[in-house]
Amino acid sequence: MNANSSTDRVKILNAIRQHKVADVELPDLNAGWIEYDSPVDQFIQSLESVGGKVVRLDSLDQLGSKLETLESFSTAKVRCSLMEGQGSPSFDLDQVDDPHDLKDIDFALLAAEFGVAENGAVWMTDEGLRHRAVFFIAQHLGVLLSATQIVSNMHQAYQRLESSTAFGLFMSGPSKTADIEQSLVIGAHGARSLTLFLLP
């Protein structure tokens, strides 16, 4: 750190200390948040409302054949997978040094730690992952999630969030924009589609 930034830091901190605001109690976040009778049904509904698709699987064995029925997968030339032995990847992500080399990925298969029923979001981190770009650069995404790993609301989500990885994100559906005359367009800069495979 250079001298200049440290004086700016001191200046800002002193200015804040000068106007010290009275302390207030931190709010108790254990209020009665919404809990759904069926978090799974609510999750599916939420995800579909934000442009995601949900495919239910009876077991992991079905994943391969269900993937083949997806046009985004079957027509994909470049595929990658974060699931050992799944998603028939066309290259090994760990062997890629420069994330720019991922720009041609057509389909990426990801695995989510858990899902949130209130908004259809899934939590993923860069644990054991060399390039977080894979979440955003792939044209289409498949995400694997176990139905037992769905919480009702964001408060429960943060309660179970313990990871200390450098990066984590909630992703809710495919990328979208409404910046041109407020018309919703799916497929802005990130994924054009998101298909969630739900294991029992």
Next chain:
Amino acid sequence: MLTEECHLNPHLEAVGIEVVDTDLGERIVQLRQEPPSHIVLPAIHIKKAEVGEVFHQHLGTDAGADDPDYLTEAARQHLREKFCAADVGITGVNFAVAETGEFVVCTNEGNADLGTSLPPVHIACMGIEKLIPRQRDLGVFLRLLARSATGQPITTYSSHFRGPRSGCELHIILVDNGRSSILGREDFRRSLNCIRCGACMNTCPVYRRSGGHSYGTTVPGPIGSILAPARDPGQHHSLPFACSLCGSCTDVCPVKIDLHHQLLTMRSEVKKAGHLPILKRWGMWAMGILLRRNWLYGFLGSVGRKLLPLMPRPLIYNRMNMWGRQRELPPTPVKSFRQLYKERYERK
């Protein structure tokens, strides 16, 4: 929006660095060499045909094409190239967490995420008011932000940054720019609660009529009409007066900023600081005398009703009458409200 507030882009361009805004709306206004007109939807003032025109010029899309899907696809292709060529990714910060030292960036397009996961350097710029105490508070704020900004349950991407990618750099810049002095002003402190959702401008009858550019500030609308004069009353003194005090902004604000009360208070602050134009000062002084005296009000009303229709036009519509520049006075009524009310009351 913070980098706009600090005029970072013109500075970087002046030292020879190409800056590419990556949010679709921001890119559109950047290509048009305009400032954004809304903090969530920067290009909300632009028609799709105009977007088509500017894309035809800069991105080579078909002339006359104005389909939002087609234009968004063109922007996607164009910006992918830019993402891949960037040396540094700059983002804002929606929330930073004191407890964990992490910060969260929310987007729907994925531009902040793509823009920071490719280049080796990520610079995050945040106002000091973006800090919240605990990670679990994010559960409330992520919901509030998306719901109040666009009506979504959560933004598509809520990225939590806790450190750089391996072998890469992450820098966080905390910006004060007048915020700490607002902290010291009891009447306006709550304005620092703002999470920049844009709900107050979406509901504001003045914003909806006049658009974001008319404010001449990075953050327009009700909240901008407090933040801008709080920082620089000399330049932005007129903003708190461009308000009907209807209170709709206060009603919709998810973090309960008493916006219309602050706007009213800001008017007297502007006057105390001596920034009120002389015509307004005199006008307010005269109105004060008039409205405090019942008899004078009644008398002048009756004189006006008789005199106005007889007066030559240049005497009424001149430089002094700013209101009449674009408007015609309604026809002068024969009787005053008080007379009509009295007659009606006596008839009963």
